[in-house]
Amino acid sequence: MERQFQLNLKKSKLKFSVTVTLKKDVLDPQGKVVLNTLTNLGMTxxxxxxxxxxxxxxxxxxxxxEGEKKVKEVCEKLLVNLIIEDYKINKL
Amino acid sequence: MERQFQLNLKKSKLKFSVTVTLKKDVLDPQGKVVLNTLTNLGMTxxxxxxxxxxxxxxxxxxxxxEGEKKVKEVCEKLLVNLIIEDYKINKL
Incomplete structure (x- = not known):
């Protein structure tokens, strides 16, 4: 019985991934710098x-x-700036 | 014929995504700060x-x-620190 309880405890965690990207029309200077650096390194x-x-x-x-709802709340509260960014939630 | 050429031009681009994560045993202070902030915001x-x-x-x-090979090279040249990070390449 205690073992069953431990198994339940173990299962009571869900893992999600969140990917945040800039919207299509928003400039991405950081990406540009990476691109320039790689071009200078010879990647044409x-x-x-x-x-x-x-x-x-x-x-x-x-x-x-419920997990997805919570993750969505987390995204909109802190992780994502909805004016310039999009986000995608995946179950891992 | 010119139209066919344009179609080929259009198709000659592949899109990949790269996700870089810290290895399991590497501390992630940035993630900790995000977690603390969200806990303070009431997400328990x-x-x-x-x-x-x-x-x-x-x-x-x-x-x-060939595209995947190039992306792998990009990752190992600049984007990923293989000592502390893992990466995953996906075709979009």
């Missing part, structure tokens, strides 16, 4: 690089829908 | 947050294998 076939952010979030819940 | 069910980097790379090639 690169057309474009855009940089974004990536988060792995562990949430204490067993319910995937 | 978060267990852990780790932050990584995300890149979208456009490469001038039609050959997916």
């Amino acid at each position: 076939s690169l057309q474009n690089i855009r940089q974004g952010k990536f988060f792995e979030i562990d949430i204490e819940t067993k319910d995937q829908l | 069910s978060l267990q852990n947050i780790r932050q990584g980097k995300f890149f979208e790379i456009d490469i001038e090639t039609k050959d997916q294998l």
Whole structure:
């Protein structure tokens, strides 16, 4: 019985990934710098690089829908600037 | 014929995404700060947050294998510190 309890404890965590990218029409100077540096290093076939952010979030819940709702709240509260950025949530 | 040429030109670009994450045992102070801030904002069910980097790379090639090889080179030349970071390449 205690073992079962421990198994349940172990399962009560869900892992999500969040990818934040700049919207299509927003300039990305950081990506430009990376592109220029790589071109200077001799990589000629690169057309474009855009940089974004990536988060792995562990949430204490067993319910995937509830987890996704929480992650969405996290994104909109802190991680994402909705004016210039888009985000995508994936279950890991 | 010219139209066909333009279509070929259009197709000669492949898009890859690269996700760079810290290795499992490497401390992530940036993620900790995000976690603390969210906890202070009232999000109590978060267990852990780790932050990584995300890149979208456009490469001038039609050959997916060649494209992947190029992206791998880009990663190991500049984007990833292989001592403390892992990376994953996806075709978009």
